[in-house]
Amino acid sequence: MEPVGQWLWYANLAALAALLVRLALTRLYKIYPFMFVYFLFMLSVSVALTRIPLRTTSYSYAYMACQAALQILAILVVLEMYRVALAKHAGLAGFGRASVLTVTLCTISVAAIGTLLDKNILSGQSTIVHRFLTLERTLDLIVVVFLLLIAVFITWFPVELSTNVALSIGGFSFFYLARAVGLLTANLLPPAYYLTINGAMMSASFLILAVWAFLLRPDKARIDSMVAGHSWDPAAFGSVSRQLDAINAALVRFGRR
Numbered sequence: 214m215e216p217v218g219q220w221l222w223y224a225n226l227a228a229l230a231a232l233l234v235r236l237a238l239t240r241l242y243k244i245y246p247f248m249f250v251y252f253l254f255m256l257s258v259s260v261a262l263t264r265i266p267l268r269t270t271s272y273s274y275a276y277m278a279c280q281a282a283l284q285i286l287a288i289l290v291v292l293e294m295y296r297v298a299l300a301k302h303a304g305l306a307g308f309g310r311a312s313v314l315t316v317t318l319c320t321i322s323v324a325a326i327g328t329l330l331d332k333n334i335l336s337g338q339s340t341i342v343h344r345f346l347t348l349e350r351t352l353d354l355i356v357v358v359f360l361l362l363i364a365v366f367i368t369w370f371p372v373e374l375s376t377n378v379a380l381s382i383g384g385f386s387f388f389y390l391a392r393a394v395g396l397l398t399a400n401l402l403p404p405a406y407y408l409t410i411n412g413a414m415m416s417a418s419f420l421i422l423a424v425w426a427f428l429l430r431p432d433k434a435r436i437d438s439m440v441a442g443h444s445w446d447p448a449a450f451g452s453v454s455r456q457l458d459a460i461n462a463a464l465v466r467f468g469r470r
Contacts, residue, residue: 228422331400
Protein backbone atom coordinates (compact mmCIF):
# COMPACT_ATOMS: atom_id res chain seq x y z
CA MET A 214 0.00 0.00 0.00
CA GLU A 215 1.37 3.42 -0.99
CA PRO A 216 2.09 5.93 1.86
CA VAL A 217 -0.98 8.10 1.16
CA GLY A 218 -3.25 5.08 1.00
CA GLN A 219 -1.76 3.72 4.22
CA TRP A 220 -2.39 6.97 6.06
CA LEU A 221 -5.96 7.08 4.74
CA TRP A 222 -6.45 3.50 5.95
CA TYR A 223 -5.24 4.46 9.44
CA ALA A 224 -7.47 7.54 9.36
CA ASN A 225 -10.51 5.41 8.50
CA LEU A 226 -9.72 3.00 11.33
CA ALA A 227 -9.44 5.89 13.78
CA ALA A 228 -12.71 7.41 12.55
CA LEU A 229 -14.46 4.03 12.83
CA ALA A 230 -13.19 3.54 16.38
CA ALA A 231 -14.30 7.07 17.33
CA LEU A 232 -17.73 6.46 15.82
CA LEU A 233 -18.18 3.21 17.74
CA VAL A 234 -17.17 4.93 20.98
CA ARG A 235 -19.66 7.72 20.18
CA LEU A 236 -22.47 5.20 19.60
CA ALA A 237 -21.59 3.44 22.86
CA LEU A 238 -21.29 6.56 25.03
CA THR A 239 -24.53 8.07 23.72
CA ARG A 240 -26.25 4.66 24.00
CA LEU A 241 -27.38 5.02 20.40
CA TYR A 242 -26.41 1.38 19.89
CA LYS A 243 -29.68 0.51 21.67
CA ILE A 244 -31.70 2.47 19.12
CA TYR A 245 -29.56 1.50 16.11
CA PRO A 246 -28.22 -2.00 16.95
CA PHE A 247 -27.70 -3.03 13.32
CA MET A 248 -25.81 0.18 12.60
CA PHE A 249 -23.53 -0.50 15.56
CA VAL A 250 -22.92 -4.09 14.39
CA TYR A 251 -22.30 -2.81 10.84
CA PHE A 252 -19.52 -0.44 11.92
CA LEU A 253 -18.07 -2.96 14.38
CA PHE A 254 -17.92 -5.58 11.64
CA MET A 255 -16.39 -3.06 9.23
CA LEU A 256 -13.64 -2.27 11.76
CA SER A 257 -13.01 -5.96 12.44
CA VAL A 258 -12.82 -6.75 8.72
CA SER A 259 -10.40 -3.90 8.06
CA VAL A 260 -8.03 -5.24 10.69
CA ALA A 261 -8.50 -8.94 9.88
CA LEU A 262 -7.77 -8.53 6.16
CA THR A 263 -4.33 -7.12 6.97
CA ARG A 264 -3.39 -10.60 8.24
CA ILE A 265 -3.88 -12.06 4.75
CA PRO A 266 -1.26 -11.38 2.04
CA LEU A 267 -2.52 -8.85 -0.49
CA ARG A 268 -3.11 -9.91 -4.12
CA THR A 269 -3.58 -13.58 -3.24
CA THR A 270 -6.51 -15.91 -3.89
CA SER A 271 -7.18 -16.17 -0.15
CA TYR A 272 -7.38 -12.38 0.15
CA SER A 273 -9.79 -12.16 -2.80
CA TYR A 274 -12.14 -14.77 -1.36
CA ALA A 275 -12.01 -13.24 2.12
CA TYR A 276 -12.65 -9.74 0.75
CA MET A 277 -15.62 -10.93 -1.33
CA ALA A 278 -17.14 -12.79 1.62
CA CYS A 279 -16.74 -9.78 3.93
CA GLN A 280 -18.24 -7.39 1.38
CA ALA A 281 -21.23 -9.71 0.92
CA ALA A 282 -21.80 -9.73 4.69
CA LEU A 283 -21.49 -5.93 4.82
CA GLN A 284 -24.10 -5.57 2.07
CA ILE A 285 -26.55 -7.71 4.04
CA LEU A 286 -25.91 -5.63 7.15
CA ALA A 287 -26.35 -2.44 5.11
CA ILE A 288 -29.85 -3.53 4.06
CA LEU A 289 -30.68 -4.27 7.70
CA VAL A 290 -29.40 -0.81 8.67
CA VAL A 291 -31.63 0.80 6.02
CA LEU A 292 -34.67 -1.09 7.35
CA GLU A 293 -33.68 -0.02 10.86
CA MET A 294 -33.63 3.64 9.82
CA TYR A 295 -37.03 3.15 8.17
CA ARG A 296 -38.37 1.74 11.45
CA VAL A 297 -36.96 4.57 13.56
CA ALA A 298 -38.11 7.27 11.12
CA LEU A 299 -41.67 5.86 11.19
CA ALA A 300 -41.76 5.05 14.91
CA LYS A 301 -45.00 7.03 15.29
CA HIS A 302 -46.61 5.42 12.24
CA ALA A 303 -46.76 1.72 13.03
CA GLY A 304 -48.98 0.92 10.04
CA LEU A 305 -46.55 2.38 7.53
CA ALA A 306 -43.56 0.80 9.27
CA GLY A 307 -45.21 -2.63 9.17
CA PHE A 308 -46.18 -2.20 5.53
CA GLY A 309 -42.59 -1.26 4.70
CA ARG A 310 -41.25 -4.41 6.34
CA ALA A 311 -43.84 -6.59 4.61
CA SER A 312 -43.13 -5.12 1.17
CA VAL A 313 -39.33 -5.16 1.43
CA LEU A 314 -39.01 -8.19 -0.87
CA THR A 315 -41.04 -6.52 -3.63
CA VAL A 316 -39.10 -3.29 -3.26
CA THR A 317 -35.82 -5.23 -3.30
CA LEU A 318 -36.72 -7.02 -6.55
CA CYS A 319 -37.70 -3.74 -8.22
CA THR A 320 -34.55 -2.06 -6.94
CA ILE A 321 -32.36 -4.89 -8.21
CA SER A 322 -33.95 -4.56 -11.64
CA VAL A 323 -33.19 -0.84 -11.75
CA ALA A 324 -29.64 -1.27 -10.42
CA ALA A 325 -28.94 -4.13 -12.83
CA ILE A 326 -29.38 -1.77 -15.77
CA GLY A 327 -26.20 -0.06 -14.59
CA THR A 328 -24.20 -3.18 -15.44
CA LEU A 329 -24.44 -2.14 -19.09
CA LEU A 330 -22.18 0.86 -18.40
CA ASP A 331 -19.03 -1.23 -17.98
CA LYS A 332 -19.76 -4.51 -19.74
CA ASN A 333 -16.54 -4.27 -21.79
CA ILE A 334 -13.33 -5.41 -20.05
CA LEU A 335 -10.26 -3.30 -20.83
CA SER A 336 -6.89 -4.78 -21.70
CA GLY A 337 -4.92 -5.65 -18.57
CA GLN A 338 -7.98 -5.93 -16.33
CA SER A 339 -8.81 -9.14 -14.50
CA THR A 340 -12.12 -10.58 -15.68
CA ILE A 341 -12.96 -11.90 -12.20
CA VAL A 342 -12.12 -8.58 -10.50
CA HIS A 343 -14.05 -6.63 -13.16
CA ARG A 344 -17.18 -8.74 -12.71
CA PHE A 345 -16.96 -8.62 -8.92
CA LEU A 346 -16.65 -4.81 -8.95
CA THR A 347 -19.72 -4.68 -11.18
CA LEU A 348 -21.64 -6.88 -8.74
CA GLU A 349 -20.45 -4.87 -5.75
CA ARG A 350 -21.44 -1.61 -7.44
CA THR A 351 -24.88 -3.01 -8.21
CA LEU A 352 -25.38 -3.94 -4.55
CA ASP A 353 -24.22 -0.47 -3.50
CA LEU A 354 -26.79 1.09 -5.84
CA ILE A 355 -29.51 -1.08 -4.31
CA VAL A 356 -28.71 0.43 -0.90
CA VAL A 357 -28.69 3.94 -2.41
CA VAL A 358 -32.11 3.42 -4.05
CA PHE A 359 -33.54 2.17 -0.75
CA LEU A 360 -32.23 5.28 1.01
CA LEU A 361 -33.56 7.58 -1.71
CA LEU A 362 -37.01 6.02 -1.37
CA ILE A 363 -36.96 6.80 2.36
CA ALA A 364 -35.70 10.33 1.67
CA VAL A 365 -38.46 10.98 -0.90
CA PHE A 366 -41.10 9.68 1.51
CA ILE A 367 -40.03 11.83 4.46
CA THR A 368 -39.61 14.85 2.18
CA TRP A 369 -43.19 14.54 0.92
CA PHE A 370 -44.97 13.48 4.10
CA PRO A 371 -44.60 15.41 7.39
CA VAL A 372 -42.74 12.69 9.29
CA GLU A 373 -41.05 13.76 12.53
CA LEU A 374 -37.37 13.05 12.01
CA SER A 375 -34.47 13.18 14.46
CA THR A 376 -31.16 14.71 13.43
CA ASN A 377 -29.52 11.32 13.89
CA VAL A 378 -31.83 9.66 11.35
CA ALA A 379 -31.31 12.52 8.89
CA LEU A 380 -27.52 12.23 9.31
CA SER A 381 -27.70 8.46 8.90
CA ILE A 382 -29.79 8.58 5.73
CA GLY A 383 -27.70 11.36 4.20
CA GLY A 384 -24.42 9.80 5.29
CA PHE A 385 -25.14 6.30 4.01
CA SER A 386 -26.47 7.73 0.74
CA PHE A 387 -23.23 9.67 0.24
CA PHE A 388 -21.08 6.73 1.34
CA TYR A 389 -22.63 4.14 -0.96
CA LEU A 390 -23.06 6.52 -3.89
CA ALA A 391 -19.36 7.44 -3.65
CA ARG A 392 -18.48 3.74 -3.58
CA ALA A 393 -20.68 2.99 -6.58
CA VAL A 394 -19.12 5.83 -8.60
CA GLY A 395 -15.63 4.75 -7.55
CA LEU A 396 -16.19 1.12 -8.50
CA LEU A 397 -17.66 2.12 -11.86
CA THR A 398 -14.67 4.37 -12.52
CA ALA A 399 -12.29 1.53 -11.59
CA ASN A 400 -13.89 -0.64 -14.28
CA LEU A 401 -13.92 2.11 -16.91
CA LEU A 402 -10.29 3.21 -16.46
CA PRO A 403 -7.05 1.20 -16.86
CA PRO A 404 -5.61 -0.58 -13.76
CA ALA A 405 -2.97 2.18 -13.46
CA TYR A 406 -5.67 4.41 -11.92
CA TYR A 407 -6.70 1.92 -9.20
CA LEU A 408 -4.60 3.53 -6.46
CA THR A 409 -5.96 7.01 -7.21
CA ILE A 410 -9.56 5.75 -7.25
CA ASN A 411 -9.02 3.81 -4.02
CA GLY A 412 -7.59 6.93 -2.38
CA ALA A 413 -10.64 8.98 -3.42
CA MET A 414 -13.02 6.33 -2.05
CA MET A 415 -11.12 6.11 1.23
CA SER A 416 -11.17 9.92 1.54
CA ALA A 417 -14.95 9.97 1.06
CA SER A 418 -15.31 7.17 3.62
CA PHE A 419 -13.17 9.02 6.19
CA LEU A 420 -15.14 12.24 5.67
CA ILE A 421 -18.54 10.73 6.43
CA LEU A 422 -17.25 8.59 9.33
CA ALA A 423 -15.68 11.68 10.91
CA VAL A 424 -18.90 13.68 10.46
CA TRP A 425 -20.93 10.92 12.10
CA ALA A 426 -18.47 10.59 14.99
CA PHE A 427 -18.66 14.34 15.58
CA LEU A 428 -22.36 15.09 15.04
CA LEU A 429 -24.35 12.07 16.28
CA ARG A 430 -25.96 12.84 19.63
CA PRO A 431 -28.20 11.14 22.21
CA ASP A 432 -31.84 10.77 21.15
CA LYS A 433 -33.42 12.27 24.26
CA ALA A 434 -37.13 12.93 23.88
CA ARG A 435 -36.47 13.89 20.25
CA ILE A 436 -35.30 17.33 21.37
CA ASP A 437 -33.46 17.72 18.08
CA SER A 438 -36.32 16.43 15.92
CA MET A 439 -37.59 18.19 12.82
CA VAL A 440 -40.37 17.82 10.27
CA ALA A 441 -39.27 18.01 6.64
CA GLY A 442 -42.33 17.29 4.51
CA HIS A 443 -44.18 20.47 3.44
CA SER A 444 -43.17 22.33 6.61
CA TRP A 445 -42.75 25.44 4.43
CA ASP A 446 -46.43 25.42 3.37
CA PRO A 447 -48.94 25.34 6.29
CA ALA A 448 -51.95 24.59 4.07
CA ALA A 449 -50.25 21.73 2.24
CA PHE A 450 -48.73 20.54 5.53
CA GLY A 451 -52.18 20.06 7.07
CA SER A 452 -53.54 18.28 3.99
CA VAL A 453 -50.58 15.90 3.66
CA SER A 454 -50.61 15.24 7.42
CA ARG A 455 -54.22 14.10 7.19
CA GLN A 456 -53.33 11.89 4.22
CA LEU A 457 -50.47 10.35 6.17
CA ASP A 458 -52.67 9.66 9.20
CA ALA A 459 -55.39 8.16 7.00
CA ILE A 460 -52.92 5.87 5.20
CA ASN A 461 -51.36 4.79 8.49
CA ALA A 462 -54.76 4.08 10.08
CA ALA A 463 -55.88 2.06 7.06
CA LEU A 464 -52.72 -0.02 7.14
CA VAL A 465 -53.09 -0.66 10.87
CA ARG A 466 -56.67 -1.90 10.33
CA PHE A 467 -55.56 -4.05 7.40
CA GLY A 468 -52.74 -5.57 9.49
CA ARG A 469 -55.21 -6.62 12.21
CA ARG A 470 -57.27 -8.71 9.80
